[in-house]
Amino acid sequence: MAAAAHEQQIRDRIAECEQEIDSLKEQIRDAKKQAFDNKLRDEASSLNDAPNPKLSCKRTLKGHSGKVYGMDWSSDSQTIATAAQDGILLIWDGVTTAKLNAYKLKCSWVLCCSYSPSGSVIGVGGLSNIVTLYGVDEDKKTPLKELEGHGGQINCLQFMNNKELVSAAGDGKCGYWDIDNGTLIHLFDQHQRDVSGVSVNPTDTSTFVSCSSDKTCKLFDVRIKDLAQISFTAHTDNINNVKFHPSGLVFGTAAEDRTSRLFDVRAGQELIGFTSDAGFADVDFSKSGRYIFLSLLDCGVVTIWDAVKGKHIAELKGHKDRVNSLGVTEDGLALGTASWDETIKIWA
Numbered sequence: 001m002a003a004a005a006h007e008q009q010i011r012d013r014i015a016e017c018e019q020e021i022d023s024l025k026e027q028i029r030d031a032k033k034q035a036f037d038n039k040l041r042d043e044a045s046s047l048n049d050a051p052n053p054k055l056s057c058k059r060t061l062k063g064h065s066g067k068v069y070g071m072d073w074s075s076d077s078q079t080i081a082t083a084a085q086d087g088i089l090l091i092w093d094g095v096t097t098a099k100l101n102a103y104k105l106k107c108s109w110v111l112c113c114s115y116s117p118s119g120s121v122i123g124v125g126g127l128s129n130i131v132t133l134y135g136v137d138e139d140k141k142t143p144l145k146e147l148e149g150h151g152g153q154i155n156c157l158q159f160m161n162n163k164e165l166v167s168a169a170g171d172g173k174c175g176y177w178d179i180d181n182g183t184l185i186h187l188f189d190q191h192q193r194d195v196s197g198v199s200v201n202p203t204d205t206s207t208f209v210s211c212s213s214d215k216t217c218k219l220f221d222v223r224i225k226d227l228a229q230i231s232f233t234a235h236t237d238n239i240n241n242v243k244f245h246p247s248g249l250v251f252g253t254a255a256e257d258r259t260s261r262l263f264d265v266r267a268g269q270e271l272i273g274f275t276s277d278a279g280f281a282d283v284d285f286s287k288s289g290r291y292i293f294l295s296l297l298d299c300g301v302v303t304i305w306d307a308v309k310g311k312h313i314a315e316l317k318g319h320k321d322r323v324n325s326l327g328v329t330e331d332g333l334a335l336g337t338a339s340w341d342e343t344i345k346i347w348a
Contacts, residue, residue: 040262040272041310050290050306050313055335057318061092061344063099069126070112070325071338074119074136077329080336081122082344083113089124091136094334094346103134103141109153112325116159121179123165125154131167133179147177149184156197156241160205160222168195174210176222188220190228197241201265203248209265211239211253219265230268234261240297241282245307246289252307254280260294262307272310276303282325287332295323300339302326318345 066086073080079100080092087108091101107128114123121144124132131147131154152170159165164185167175174188174195192214201207207229211217215235218228237257244251245262250271252262256279262271279297285307286293292307300319305312321340328335335347 040308044308047308049309049311052314053286053291053304054314055304055316055347057316057345058334058348059094059097059346060318061094061097061346062342063090063092064088064342066108066342067321067340068324068338068342068344069110070114070124071327071336071344072114072122073327073329073336074115075117075330076119077331077333079119080344080346081113081115082338083110083124083126084342085109089113089122089134091122092344094336101136106132111153112156114157114159114165116162116165116179118162121159121162123157123159125157125167125169127153129153129169129171131157131165131175131177145179145182147175147182147184149175149177149187152194155195158198158200158208160200160208164222166198166200166208166222168198168210170194172212172214174198174208174220176225186222186225188225188228190218190220190231191216196239199242199244199251201244201248202246207265209242209244209251211242211255213238215239215255217242217251217253217263230265232263232268232270234263234270234273235259237279240280243283243285245285246287252283252285252292254283254294256280256297260292260305262292272307274305274310274312281322284326284328284335286328293326293328293335295326295337297322300341302335302337316347319343 064084066084068084070083080094087105089103109127111126122134129150132143133145150169156168172191176186191212194213197211207221217232219230235255239255241254260274281295281297292305295302302316304314319339323337323339325338338344
């Protein structure tokens with residue numbers, strides 16, 4: 001009898017704590033609403049509309065025999081890495097379209113790739129649950145390092161600097177890695193479902209934002225490993241990817257609820273949203289931050305929007321299937337798009 005009474009006391013206490021948590025969450029929501037004094041669209045109403053950048057396809061890279069899932073530009077703004085489900089990582093010259101190198105990957109189901117800031121290392125991830133690092137200038141095609149620690153597929157990764165990187169995985173966790181030692185520093189486990197994307201803050205590389213199929217984005221600081229700094233909960237469906245604005249103060253999302261949203265990391269508030277007839281697959285910003293590029297889930301179209309006024313500006317058409325990954329060069333002069341139609345296009 002005493003044990004049963006004790007168990008009931010514990011259940012009652014848990015219920016009280018859950019009610020208190022819900023009450024605190026509601027207080028936070030109310031405080032945010034009170035602080036939300038104006039909308040970005042209203043503040044930007046006096047600005048001139050962003051002109052149409054009039055991008056056109058300048059190069060088409062052909063060489064993969066499977067869906068191209070990931071791409072990333074090197075910091076030289078000319079070399080591009082692409083990873084496809086033919087199990088090949090290709091390095092291209094984006095100007096001449098020449099293939100500079102090819103790596104046969106251990107796992108053909110690759111989902112992402114990323115350059116280090118120096119451009120000397122490329123990280124690759126996929127269904128092997130391992131982050132594999134390759135040396136760009138190495139003659140040997142064997143990996144430099146294999147980072148093990150996730151319990152699910154690697155959906156996204158990005159270098160924080162030349163010695164550390166973060167990864168997003170299907171185990172619902174974000175990995176923070178020491179590259180030199182090949183060790184896992186910490187697993188951030190605040191998401192409830194698959195983590196689909198990560199983006200490192202360009203002005204404070206100790207912080208990064210993640211997105212998940214649990215419909216939330218979370219801001220983390222690698223110096224404070226216990227909890228997410230802020231959670232963003234405006235989306236109503238899976239969030240496929242996330243990208244920091246060049247200012248480091250705002251990030252954008254690409255989600256399956258047919259919206260993209262910009263969030264302010266200082267206030268924890270949504271600034272503006274973009275709505276389409278289809279969900280979004282990937283997101284990136286122009287160098288200036290005035291334009292946001294969003295690829296659609298159900299076709300090969302990339303849409304261009306005014307990131308400040310929220311207006312649709314133009315569409316880039318040319319791919320025959322989903323653009324799963326896109327990215328702007330470091331110098332801001334070109335946009336790369338990697339598609340399930342097995343090609344990569346460069347727009348300028």
